[in-house]
Every structure is written in structure tokens, then in C-alpha cells.
Amino acid sequence: MKYVALIIPVLFLALFAYALFKKVKLYDCFTAGIKEAAPLVLSLFPYLAAILILSELFEQSGLSGYLTAFLSPAFRVLGIPPEISKLVLLKPFSGSGSTALLSEILAEYGADSYIARCACVAYGSSETVFYILAVYFAGIGKRRIRPVVISLFAGFASVILGCFLCRFL
């Protein structure tokens, strides 16, 4: 694990040394890159805001709770412990929300329990699809629904596989 921390500093050092060697004006160049940051964020903002407002409504209205209760039996059949079904449903919507939920599950059931391990695998093998949708497809006129459905489906399938693997790995 220690060496992983070295990746980023070494990456920067190596690049900047190479750039100096190539006689790049580092300061001018670095600032030219940063110039693009604000317009990029501004162009994403409306989509990000709409999606986050929607996921907040979804969460706080209790809709996600009802959906969880409704789907838990089906999840059980597929081998997903009902205790983590809320996490499975929340993950596509909210990264910070599911991180909080994961640490609650870890605290409640113990970090090394089967449920906690399933939760970790479910968390680690899926992504906040709607967030990525908001950011990546922001400002693109025609909204794409197919890749979203595919991602959600593939993510869900990997949760089933992960819970299965946790039984003996």
C-alpha cells in the first residue's frame, strides 16, 4: 500500500522534469491549462445541480426507502443481503451518501462480517452513474439513455456476482 502513495508525486516530478528538459515554459503552460478549468465547471454546473437536487428529493422524500423495502425480497432471491439493498440503490445516485452508508454498515455489522464485505464489494464495483451522466453528457443536446441503462444493469449484475464471490473468497 505504501508504494501507491508514490504514484502521484512521482508522476508530477517526472513530467515537470521532462518538460523542463524540453524547454517548456512551466509557469506559462500550467496557467494556460488552469484557464480552462472555470469554463468547464460552469458548463457542467446546471446539469450537476439538477441531478443533485433530484437525488436529494429521491432520498429525503422517503422514495428510496420505499423502493428499498419493495425490492429487498427480490434482492434476497438474487443472493444480495437485504441489509445492503439500500446501498445498492443509493450508489448510482450519490457518492457521498453511499460512502456514509457504507461506514454505517461497517460499524453496525462489524468490518469483517459477510454483510460488511458484500457492502464493500458492492460499493467498490459500481459507480455513481447519474453523477457521471450529469458531468460527461452535460451540454450535449441529445440525451443518451441507452448507455445509462447498460451501466446500471452491468453494475447491478456485478453486485450479484460480488455477493456470491464473498461467500468463499
Added chain:
Amino acid sequence: MNAIFAVVFFVSAVLFLFTNPNGFLSAMLSGGEKAATLSLSLLAVYCVWLGFFKVMEQSGLSGKLAGCVYPLAKRVFRSDDKEGVYLASCNLSANILGLPGAPTPLGVKAVKRFTDAGNHYGADMLFVLNATSLQLLPTTVIALRLAAGSTAAADIFLPTLISTLFSTLLGAILVYLTRSRK
């Protein structure tokens, strides 16, 4: 997306109406607040990485790397746009390494280039590869487990890796199978 937005919005709003009418506006406001804080942290991340990538570009390193990955990556994304394919490949490598924040600006630019060129297949493929999680080391999870007192925090590494590879592969195959034929 418009349909999803409308359905989730109406059902949630009606639920609020019956259970907790006061919570409605505050829930929306907290969503807006999250968007504002998230944008600020995105801005911070972009400053660092867009600066980094500009240095990479001007030192000529981007061009060299692009030349190396182009033959393979152009098939994955079905694109002849060298710049777009390069951005997309960088996005994937940053994802695999788990460099925090680095993939996003690259991915956004690549998706825009593909879409502008009418290559929806490439844009969809890149989106699905991103949205099915490629990260090799689940660093957040391991850190959380350590914090919760796990004795073998890294033992979820293998099942996570297998299931995330599976989801990425499944996603890519599905994009390939459902592509529109022109």
C-alpha cells in the same frame, strides 16, 4: 433523462406533500448546496489536472503517448480523431490508477469531441467504461474498513476486482451489441 426527471420529481414531491411538506424546499436547497460545493471541489481538481495535462501536451509527451495507444484505442472507440482517442485513453488509464479527479476533465473533453463528430458509439463506450468502475485498488473502501477495525482490510480486493472487471466487460459487450448500424 427528461422522463426520469419528471417521474422521480413528481413521485417525491407528492410523498413530501403527504408526509413532510416543510421538508420539500429544504431538500431541494440542500441539493443545490451540494452542487455548489461539488463544483468548487471540481474546480480545485481541474486546476491541478488541467495544468498537468497542458504541461504534458506542450512538452510533446501527449503526442508520443497518443501515437502508441492510437492503433488499439481507435478500434475500441471507432474513431479516427486522434486527439479524442488520446483523451479517452488517458481517461481510462487515470481511472485504472485511481488518480482522484484526473479522469473527469479528460472524459468530458473526449465525450464532447466524439459527439461533435457524430460518433455516439465512442461516446457511449467511454461513458459505460467510466460508469462501470475500473479502479484497480479500492482505496476508499480499504481505508474505511481499516477505520472500522478490520483485521484483513484488503481481503475484499479480489472479489471487488473480479466483479468490477465483470461489470466493465459486460457493459462494453452490451454497448457493442446494441450499437446502431448505419
